[in-house]
Amino acid sequence: MMTQSITVEESRELDDKTINKIGIPSLVLMERAGLKIYEDMINNKDLNLDNVLILAGTGNNGGDGLVVARLLETHGYNVSILTVGNPDHASHDHKAQAHICDYYQIKKVFMNEKFDKYTTLVDALFGSGLSRNVGGDFATIIDKANASAAKIHAIDIPSGLNGDTGEVMGTAIKAASTSTIAYPKVGMLKDEAKPYTGKIYVDDIGIYRGNSFENE
Numbered sequence: 001m002m003t004q005s006i007t008v009e010e011s012r013e014l015d016d017k018t019i020n021k022i023g024i025p026s027l028v029l030m031e032r033a034g035l036k037i038y039e040d041m042i043n044n045k046d047l048n049l050d051n052v053l054i055l056a057g058t059g060n061n062g063g064d065g066l067v068v069a070r071l072l073e074t075h076g077y078n079v080s081i082l083t084v085g086n087p088d089h090a091s092h093d094h095k096a097q098a099h100i101c102d103y104y105q106i107k108k109v110f111m112n113e114k115f116d117k118y119t120t121l122v123d124a125l126f127g128s129g130l131s132r133n134v135g136g137d138f139a140t141i142i143d144k145a146n147a148s149a150a151k152i153h154a155i156d157i158p159s160g161l162n163g164d165t166g167e168v169m170g171t172a173i174k175a176a177s178t179s180t181i182a183y184p185k186v187g188m189l190k191d192e193a194k195p196y197t198g199k200i201y202v203d204d205i206g207i208y209r210g211n212s213f214e215n216e
């Protein structure tokens, strides 16, 4: 169990080192992340997966969410996707995952969607890429998610939470649980972050401080 925590900047540096120096392709990391998040969810007895909605941004956090959508779909769960932001501006890996979701014809819904018919929402809006206060459609979706009857499972960092300080950047997802990638981000472990992170799962996807799990 990796109990250490890292800053958002270090998290992005470790991603970059793993991909560009060690050579594990980013899509491989995204598939591993998606599989771990899916497993966290199906093993979390507090989550009712009868009807799941993925709230996806257009970066790689959203890409993780699309992998989860496909894994839920291929295992017979009811799952839909709400993408926030312009898909034309999506990251390379996000586009690759959106193409796969299109193959499976996973249902797409839009900004006017009502959330109360869903039992679980997956927060894949943004993670380590959060760079400013949340506004516009993202704030609308976050507030609607928090107001719904559904439980929320967040990917990497609850969207809107500053991963370094634990502060809310305008508004933030209040998750029942969070699957964080590689290591918890320092801000997530602060007392004031607890209402936003909920129960934290730490997912080992092959990204390490040193060059191996042991040598952290």
Ligand SMILES: NC(=O)C1=CN([C@@H]2O[C@H](COP(=O)(O)OP(=O)(O)OC[C@H]3O[C@@H](n4cnc5c(N)ncnc54)[C@H](O)[C@@H]3O)[C@@H](O)[C@H]2O)[C@H](O)CC1
Residues within 6 Å of the ligand: 015, 016, 019, 026, 027, 029, 030, 033, 057, 058, 059, 060, 061, 062, 064, 091, 125, 126, 127, 128, 129, 130, 131, 132, 133, 134, 135, 138, 155, 156, 157, 181
């Ligand atoms: N890099 C990897 O190989 C892996 C990354 N993982 C996951 O990817 C995210 C980080 O992805 P990234 O694309 O860098 O950023 P985000 O998806 O967090 O953000 C997307 C995008 O959102 C924009 N943005 C930032 N702040 C705001 C805001 N306040 N309002 C609106 N839009 C905003 C900005 O343009 C960002 O680029 C990481 O968290 C992991 O979930 C994989 O899990 C592992 C491999």
Ligand SMILES: [K+]
Residues within 6 Å of the ligand: 061, 123, 124, 125, 126, 127, 154, 155, 156, 157, 158, 159
């Ligand atoms: K998130």
